[in-house]
Amino acid sequence: MAADIEPTTTSEKTLKRNRITAPRDAARKMIKPIRSIAIFGAVGALVAAVALPAYAASSSPLDATATLQQVAADDAQSLVVASEATATPMKRSTYSATTPEEIEKKKAEEAAAEAAAAAAAAASASVSTSVDVSNYAMTAPGSGEVRYPLPSGSYTQGRSIGGGHNGVDMLAPAGTPIYAAAAGVVRASADSIGGYGVAIMIDHVVGGQSVSTTYGHMTYGSRQVQAGQRVAAGQLIGLVGSTGRSTANHLHFEVWVGGSLLEPYSWLAANAG
Known part of the structure; x- marks a missing residue:
């Protein structure tokens, strides 16, 4: 292989030096603008990183479809959505x-x-008074705090209390007048109260005790009092019939004292006068 010949003249040396340094100068010229671009890019990215979060926080509104419940519950353990919110407070x-x-x-x-x-x-609410009661005594005989619900001698004793039967059956002709056993307030008065049919229920205070009486199977159109009305002892309240779960004309009469069921005939005998 031929050896390189060392240049001897000044012109030759300058030419050789130019050939060696020219590529370096060209590379430097290319790197310098690239370096400037990189620096400007880095500065721009830094500015964007600092400015964009603040801009986004100040200028980006909440999604219009988000509810107050959803926003408030972002950090909660459960989410309350609009469909689960109550319509009224x-x-x-x-x-x-x-x-x-x-x-x-x-x-x-x-x-x-x-x-x-x-x-x-x-x-x-309504009082059925289609039956004419003008021929009946408006008050039962007697002057005591308790009265018999039917006139003396107008009835015979039928079925008594026991075996699921909570009262006594006082057998009497249809249309026999029925009277309140004591003064009190009517709790219920309707043409259909279960098996009682046309019935009235009255709450009393007798001898300092809470007493309730029930009068069932009355004639349609004979009720003389309504719920909430105050009645006097012996006041006419209706007429004997055979409505509801009944097979013959009679008065179903119940007595409850202090919430306990009592035998009505014994209670009347001890208190009526």
């Missing part, structure tokens, strides 16, 4: 329930109770 003094299911159950129970009360009120 629940008063703390009225509802002790805390979950939507408990609140709905409570509301359903109250609605059922109100409906039952409304039905009972509607059933007992």
Whole structure:
């Protein structure tokens, strides 16, 4: 292989030096603008990184579809969505329930109770007086705190208390007048109260005790009092019939004292006068 010949003249040396340094100078010229671009890019990225979060926080509104419940619950353990929110506010003094299911159950129970009360009120609101009672004595004989519900000698004793039968059957002709056994307030008065048929229930206080009496199987159109009305001892309240679970004309008469069922004939014998 031929050896390189060392240049001897100044011109030759300059030419050789130019050939060696020219590529280096060209490379430097190319690197310099690239370096400037990189520096400007880095500075721009730094500015964007600092400015963009603040800009986004100040100028980007919440999604319009987000609810207050969803926003508030971002860091919570559970999410309350709009479909689970109650339509009306629940008063703390009225509802002790805390979950939507408990609140709905409570509301359903109250609605059922109100409906039952409304039905009972509607059933007992009207007094059926289509039967003429002008020929009957408006007050039973006697002057005691307790009176017999049927006139003396107008009835015979039928089925008594026991075996699921809570009262006594006082057998009497249809249309025999029925009187309140004592002064009190009518609790129920309707043309259909279960097996009692046309019936009236009255609450009393007799001798300091709470007493309730029931009069069943009356004639349609004969009720003379309505629920909530105050009655006097011996006041005419209806006529004997055979409505409800009955096979013959009679008065079904019940007596409850302090919440306990008593035998009516014995109670009348001890208290009526």
